Amino acid sequence: MDRLRPRNRPVFFGFTNAEIEKMEKALQEAGEESLGKEFCQRLTKSFNRSSGRAGKPVIKWTEIQSWFQTRLQGSPEVPKNEFTRTKGLESKEGGIRDPLELEFEARSSKDGAWYDVEKFIAHRFLSTGEAEVRVRFIGFGAEEDEWVNIKNAVRERSVPLENTECSNLKVGDLVLCFQERRDQAIYYDARILEIQRKIHDIRGCRCLFLIRYDHDNSEDRVRLRRLCRRPKSKAA
Ligand SMILES: [Zn+2]
Numbered sequence: 536m537d538r539l540r541p542r543n544r545p546v547f548f549g550f551t552n553a554e555i556e557k558m559e560k561a562l563q564e565a566g567e568e569s570l571g572k573e574f575c576q577r578l579t580k581s582f583n584r585s586s587g588r589a590g591k592p593v594i595k596w597t598e599i600q601s602w603f604q605t606r607l608q609g610s611p612e613v614p615k616n617e618f619t620r621t622k623g624l625e626s627k628e629g630g631i632r633d634p635l636e637l638e639f640e641a642r643s644s645k646d647g648a649w650y651d652v653e654k655f656i657a658h659r660f661l662s663t664g665e666a667e668v669r670v671r672f673i674g675f676g677a678e679e680d681e682w683v684n685i686k687n688a689v690r691e692r693s694v695p696l697e698n699t700e701c702s703n704l705k706v707g708d709l710v711l712c713f714q715e716r717r718d719q720a721i722y723y724d725a726r727i728l729e730i731q732r733k734i735h736d737i738r739g740c741r742c743l744f745l746i747r748y749d750h751d752n753s754e755d756r757v758r759l760r761r762l763c764r765r766p767k768s769k770a771a
Pocket residue numbers: 701702732733735740741742759
């Protein structure tokens with residue numbers, strides 16, 4: 536099972552629970568096809584784009600492939616029919632989406648922070664004509680489901696910044712900034728107030744960003760790895 540690992544493989548800190556959940560689902564749906572390069576690359580891309588990866592090492596597709604391989608060896612029979620059956624059932628219940636296409640984050644009204652959306656459960660219209668969706672957050676159970684405003688509290692997921700993207704950041708930019716709390720990471724909208732450019736070295740970006748959080752106007756000085764950017768608009 537180690538054969539697939541490239542020799543100078545950097546230390547890998549492991550997958551998040553949400554990622555493992557998605558890989559389990561993908562494995563169930565695709566069976567042995569999940570070992571395919573393209574399949575793994577697609578999944579890798581979606582993981583690396585997720586704000587749940589911010590501040591964590593970037594995943595390589597071979598790491599996902601090894602994970603699948605290990606799982607398949609452990610349970611050699613993951614019949615493909617299982618997939619059709621589950622999927623049919625899921626569609627009937629509605630709301631469950633292809634794990635590879637999940638790309639939304641929603642702002643919780645409880646703390647004003649953004650969380651990755653696992654699925655949309657229902658929608659409704661308020662008397663004001665505004666639309667709301669009920670979302671399930673990744674890593675949370677049904678008891679944490681929330682109704683959120685479609686227009687201003689749901690959006691395409693933010694993307695963790697790469698070292699090379701540092702030079703694109705400007706004062707005034709809207710970013711998503713990661714705050715470490717006791718047992719979880721929370722992401723808040725923030726604006727860049729000031730950038731102290733430093734020479735990049737082998738560790739990547741060393742610049743310091745002074746940011747101000749939107750929700751409480753507090754300020755913080757952070758490194759690039761704590762920031763996510765808004766996805767580029769498709770029209771641009
Ligand atoms: Zn930098």
